[in-house]
Amino acid sequence: MYSEDKRLDKMKAFLMFGFVPLLAFAAVVVIPFAVGVYMTFTQTDGGAITSKFVGVVNYAQAFTDPLFWKSMGFTLEYVVWSLVLTNVVAFLLALLVTSGIKGQNFFRLGFFTPNLIGGIILGFVWQFMFSRVLVQIGSVLGIEPLSTTLLGDPDKAFWALLIVGVWQNSGYMMIIYIAGLQGIDKSVLEAASIDGAGAWRQLIGVRIPLMMSAFTISLFLTLQRSFMVYDTNLSLTQGGPFRSTELISMHVYNEAFKSFNYGVGQAKAIVLFAVVALIAIIQVSVMKRMEVES
């Protein structure tokens, strides 16, 4: 039971602490999102917010665009590969730099560095690698598949994108896994080794279950990041050749700003939001159930 006075006080206290972040959150997330949803039901060229209502025409166009689904499929493929590879690599790296080898702090820093470089720069660095360095190496050593750039062929360009994505994100996920590995109670591991569990058994039976929350976070982050890749896509392939490597973010952007179909692009963005939100919610709720306490 609160008296009127108390409730006012609570309100005040909340406003004191919560008003500024709430305002910021509203200004940069809630309001733009609401406006964005509103715009999908109007006919607009992006220049201004209009009130020319057209109903669900934009959504109808988005859903019937074969290129949109092609791009969505391409992105899903990218996400699956990137999810598996990034996390496998990151976990192995984390094991490596917590195993007590010489110079592990240096390695830790080295693996994390790609994350500190902006995606656009990274893309250009790798573009140079793929289309100049590797090509030179390939032609000097006479390795046929390497002697032409990976970026000129739709199938190979997919792998190029993936390599860069994995390289960029593994270091960051590695940090999370390191935290998970180091957070495990030593006594549990000692008990396991007294019971006769080898290193492998310990990893599978004790360490991984105990650090499930690190996997939850990492998978969620990788999922979200891979779905939203734009910068490396832009600087590596620009969606080419022949729009075959257009990840979904780029597809949405091009629809809105290159083809001037602002409403349709916005509708696609909302669809994308729904898809990513759904997948992420499922992933997190499933993995939450797998977490155990020691």
Next chain:
Amino acid sequence: MRKWMLFMITLLLSAAITACGSGRNNESDTQPMGESASVTTGGKSNITILIGKPEIAKQFEQMAGEYSKMYKTNITLIPLGGQTAYEKLATLYASGNAPTIMMLGSELPSMKGKLLDLSNQPWVKHALPGTLDYAKDGDKVYGMPVNVEAFGMMYNKAVLDKAAGGSFDPSSIKTRDDLKKLFDQITASGESAFHFSPMDWSLGAHFTNMMFGTQSDDRSQRHQFLADLKAGKVKLADNPVFNGWLDTFDMLKEYNQFKKAPLAPVYDDGTLALANGKAGFWFMGNWAYPQLKEINPQGQYGFLPVPISDNAGDYGNTQISAGVPSYWTIDATKSTPQQQKAAKDFLNWMVSDPQGQDYYVNEFSFIPAYDNFTVKPDDLLSRTVMEYLASGKTLEAVGSYFPADGWPNMGATLQKYLFGIIDRAEVAKEFEAYWKNAK
């Protein structure tokens, strides 16, 4: 405590309200809100220029700097990096920071409502015939032609001289077969005959021009062809020009320096190949000249038409494509009259003052779209283009009339064809399908 808190909340709320207020987009509003403080500094007008040509950004900045020193105008450049003007402008207009001068291409027709009428400017009467068509609305002129750009078979004279054994005569190439023979000579001399740039804009906006521009030598017929294509009345597979054009495409594919991996090269590969004489020909336009000059200052380059048949008299076999790719425009909704005046003065200075003309011709390597230039380009490439212009041997750049997604779509189709995963029938089908659904 309570007073302090109330004060804070009021402050924040008012801040929020004013922040939302200044971003308001009011069409009838001529007073810029977001930048009212920066219209003038120390008695100088401040103008911003949205400039789209990255290849001249460096030189343009130099010119703007000199102009600022001489006149009471501060110029700030907003360069476009790989975006279209439309993308950038959507953001700038929404934030109330519209540039004073904008370089616009295909955005121009849709922007007319926001632009200043420039009909009374001195350069209007000097503009070459036809160059103002695209920027006109009735008798009002909304844009000043940036330059004339020509594209076609650019060649490195040294390579061709060596291949032809003596001095190469450009007038000897009138048909596809003539070009093929020349290609064979170049190959025999040990260089690649041709560098084919696979960028979608080059294929979709420029290479397609030989197909659209040569449908007829009568402008209304050409535009009728576009209209028919949109109406779904054209069978491209039965169109002789389309087939001849693809025959030429096939030949170029055959002699391509990067035949093994046709989609691998980037723009710079073409510049390097032509400037260093590794390739005799490159399908590109005169905008590439500043870089070519940078790589190889001694290089001499010329232009040949892209022949689309074996009959020397066919329209297009002796013409190169030329047009005005973009226009300088002045914003009328957000800039002050003072800024607008400063912008007009600057643009006029650039095409009338000897110093401006010097930059225009010698630093930007622009082909003047005006007849009053006392400064004339002295390089072979620009001279070649001027000759084509003077003798009227030019194809209209039909690309200006494509919808916004025209060149990316057709470019993608041609990339597939270049890569060899679709055949001729599918090219025709994809083109027809695109135009049928085009806006």
